[in-house]
Amino acid sequence: MYVNKFLHNFKVLSVIMVRKTKEDAGLTRQRIIDAAREVFLARGVSRSTLEHIATQADVTRGAVYWHFKNKTEIFHALRDQVFLPLIDRMDDTLTVESSDDALTQIEKSLCDTVHELNKNIEMRQTYEIMMMKCEYVDEFATVLQQILDNCSNITSKFELAYERAKAQSIIAQSHSPRALALDTHLFFSGLLHMWVKDVDGSKFRFQATELIKSHINLRRK
Amino acid sequence: MYVNKFLHNFKVLSVIMVRKTKEDAGLTRQRIIDAAREVFLARGVSRSTLEHIATQADVTRGAVYWHFKNKTEIFHALRDQVFLPLIDRMDDTLTVESSDDALTQIEKSLCDTVHELNKNIEMRQTYEIMMMKCEYVDEFATVLQQILDNCSNITSKFELAYERAKAQSIIAQSHSPRALALDTHLFFSGLLHMWVKDVDGSKFRFQATELIKSHINLRRK
DNA sequence: GTTTACATACATTCGTGTTTGTATATAATA
DNA sequence: TATTATATACAAACACGAATGTATGTAAAC
Numbered sequence: 001m002y003v004n005k006f007l008h009n010f011k012v013l014s015v016i017m018v019r020k021t022k023e024d025a026g027l028t029r030q031r032i033i034d035a036a037r038e039v040f041l042a043r044g045v046s047r048s049t050l051e052h053i054a055t056q057a058d059v060t061r062g063a064v065y066w067h068f069k070n071k072t073e074i075f076h077a078l079r080d081q082v083f084l085p086l087i088d089r090m091d092d093t094l095t096v097e098s099s100d101d102a103l104t105q106i107e108k109s110l111c112d113t114v115h116e117l118n119k120n121i122e123m124r125q126t127y128e129i130m131m132m133k134c135e136y137v138d139e140f141a142t143v144l145q146q147i148l149d150n151c152s153n154i155t156s157k158f159e160l161a162y163e164r165a166k167a168q169s170i171i172a173q174s175h176s177p178r179a180l181a182l183d184t185h186l187f188f189s190g191l192l193h194m195w196v197k198d199v200d201g202s203k204f205r206f207q208a209t210e211l212i213k214s215h216i217n218l219r220r221k
Numbered sequence: 222m223y224v225n226k227f228l229h230n231f232k233v234l235s236v237i238m239v240r241k242t243k244e245d246a247g248l249t250r251q252r253i254i255d256a257a258r259e260v261f262l263a264r265g266v267s268r269s270t271l272e273h274i275a276t277q278a279d280v281t282r283g284a285v286y287w288h289f290k291n292k293t294e295i296f297h298a299l300r301d302q303v304f305l306p307l308i309d310r311m312d313d314t315l316t317v318e319s320s321d322d323a324l325t326q327i328e329k330s331l332c333d334t335v336h337e338l339n340k341n342i343e344m345r346q347t348y349e350i351m352m353m354k355c356e357y358v359d360e361f362a363t364v365l366q367q368i369l370d371n372c373s374n375i376t377s378k379f380e381l382a383y384e385r386a387k388a389q390s391i392i393a394q395s396h397s398p399r400a401l402a403l404d405t406h407l408f409f410s411g412l413l414h415m416w417v418k419d420v421d422g423s424k425f426r427f428q429a430t431e432l433i434k435s436h437i438n439l440r441r442k
Numbered sequence: 443g444t445t446t447a448c449a450t451a452c453a454t455t456c457g458t459g460t461t462t463g464t465a466t467a468t469a470a471t472a
Numbered sequence: 473t474a475t476t477a478t479a480t481a482c483a484a485a486c487a488c489g490a491a492t493g494t495a496t497g498t499a500a501a502c
Contacts, residue, residue, distance in 0.1 A: 021501070025447060044356030046267035049491060062449045065493080132365070135265030136353045144353070148418060179435040183408060186432065190411030197369060211407065214400040218439060242467065246481060270457060283483045286459075 029067045031057045033081065034122075036074045041125050044133045045075060072139050079143070082126040086116060087150050094157040102165035106158065107216040110188055114208045117195065124196075131196050155185045171219050180219060187215050250288045252278045254302065255343075257295045262346050266296060266355045293360050300364070303347040307337065308371055315378040323386035327379065328437040331409055335416065335429045345417075352417050376406045392440050401440060408436050 035057035039048045050071060054061045068074045093109040100108065117124050136144045158181035165171045171180070191204065191211060198204040204211070256278035260269045271292060275282045289295045314330040321329065338345050357365045383398035383405075392401070412425065412432060419425040425432070 022446090028447080042358070044267070044358040046265070046356060047358065051491075060449050061492090063447075066446090066448060070492085132357045135267060135356055137263070137265040137268065144418060148424060151415070152424065175439065176435075179432075180439075182432055183436050183439065186411035186415065186436075187404060187408045188411070189414060190407035190409070193410060193414060194372070194407065197365060203369060203373065211400075211403055214397075215404050215407075218396065218401075218404065243480090249481080271459095272457075281483050282458090284481075287480090287482060291459085 025067075028057075028059060028063060032059065032064055032067055033074065033077055036078055037082075037122065037125050037129065040075075040078070040129045040133055045071070045129065046135060075134075075140075078126060079130065082123050083130060086113065086123060086127075087154075089113070089116065090154065091157065094154075094161060101168055101170055102161045103170055103216050103220060106161050106165075106184065107212060110212045110216075111209050114191075114195065114212070118205075127192070128196050131193060151185065151189070155181050158182075158184050165219075170221055172221055175219070184215065188212075246288075249278075249280060249284060253280065253285055253288055254295065254298055258299055258303075258343065258346055258350065261296075261299070261350045261354055266292070266350065296355075296361075299347060300351065303344050304351060307334065307344060307348075308375075310334070310337065311375065312378065315375075315382060322389055322391055323382045324391055324437050324441060327382050327386075327405065328433060331433045331437075332430050335412075335433070338416065339426075348413070349417050352414060372406065372410070376402050379405050386440075391442055393442055396440070405436065409433075 032053060036048070036053045039052045039056050043052065048071070050061050050064050053071075053074070054064050057063075064074075068077070090109055090113050093112050094105065098105050098108075117127065130143075134140060159177050162171070162175075162177035162180045162184075166173065166175075166177055191208060194204045195208055253274060257269070257274045260273045260277050264273065269292070271282050271285050274292075274295070275285050278285075285295075289298070311330060311334050314333050315326065319326050319329075338348065351364075355361060379402035380398050383392070383396075383401045386392045387394065387396075387398055412429060415425045416429055
């Protein structure tokens with residue numbers, strides 16, 4: 001017990017790294033993923049070296065190779081950890097039953113996603129990596145297909161919501177839910193792309209919520 | 222004269238490459254750019270080697286280094302040649318005066334861009350490279366700023382058109398031209414991204430024109 | 443005692459940039 | 473117009489660093 005406390009101090013001080021418990025190994029793994037995010041963001045995925053990542057994580061390449069097979073595997077770990085949850089979350093806010101009318105629900109779902117991106121730095125950075133700091137070829141091409149699939153999925157959710165809106169008679173009967181859903185989806189993926197590219201926030205980020213609201217209002221009867 | 226004909230045959234047969242005139246050098250330069258497009262598309266920009274490009278262009282790296290300082294310079298040459306003209310074109314179709322009403326003009330402008338992408342393979346491939354096969358870091362980061370600037374520019378053009386539409390009383394007075402313009406811009410950049418990602422054309426490409434039309438019809442009073 | 447969780451050292455490949463060589467086009471000169 | 477000089481448009485060879493993967497070493501946990 002006393003010894004553990006002693007070692008713990010060493011660990012915290014980082015003078016001598018003596019990490020061995022499973023718990024510690026888990027932390028190391030996470031540090032590597034976090035480091036990869038920073039490095040990917042700054043240098044792009046292909047220019048990022050395992051040495052860069054190791055240094056940033058304050059370990060050696062040995063540790064990196066212990067936890068991951070190669071750079072691609074780190075990439076996927078990063079993606080799974082941060083990217084996918086956002087999609088799930090959006091899925092949820094759209095599907096869950098609510099006292100709001102259908103249009104408001106769509107609006108809230110979109111705003112919620114943007115809000116999440118705003119406050120969650122890691123998620124924002126990961127998004128930025130996926131959209132601007134990575135080349136979709138070879139082993140990354142599969143990710144692309146997943147993105148397309150997710151898009152289909154989200155669009156279907158939009159469509160269902162618009163059907164409800166139609167049933168609630170809050171949109172014009174002339175518009176087809178399918179077309180509205182596709183339009184909203186394209187609008188939102190455009191917004192996300194611009195949101196990410198607009199690093200200093202002067203063009204899109206500051207007014208993202210308003211853009212969403214006016215997009216939705218356009219539909220309201 | 223006779224000798225020239227003789228040499229010409231050699232050139233055409235590609236048995237011995239004897240190219241030296243300025244004209245021939247220009248062709249070689251263009252071949253390198255075309256080769257780069259193919260290689261970038263297949264392997265991504267960072268994984269593309271000057272050796273890959275040279276081989277594809279049927280020359281050696283010597284020729285590549287003669288015409289270009291490095292890979293980045295080839296990238297920019299490719300971009301300038303194919304990417305920028307499309308933007309100019311869109312700019313034009315939006316600005317030029319026409320007998321159509323303002324909404325129709327926006328619609329035609331968007332459809333025209335999609336149509337151009339459909340028939341112009343090189344343009345399509347270049348777009349694909351810029352959007353999915355390239356990492357926007359370091360020397361490529363400048364390109365990103367240019368994209369944002371172009372977006373502002375296009376959005377302004379949309380806004381002017383929507384003001385005309387408002388003056389023509391073909392849209393509801395309650396909508397602000399600025400908001401409509403931003404919405405259209407986000408819709409269209411979303412569409413272009415999806416259009417490019419949808420390689421087999423089953424999700425977006427086949428119905429791109431209809432998507433545009435229904436986007437515009439949503440605005441019509 | 444064995445496995446875990448790394449650090450260290452090594453071998454090898456790959457891409458880049460540069461240098462050198464060379465045949466031909468083109469300009470200069472006589 | 474014929475000859476000569478120089479610049480052009482590459483090909484081929486070289487030198488170098490950088491990144492990868494693997495193999496080995498090792499101390500602590502279990």
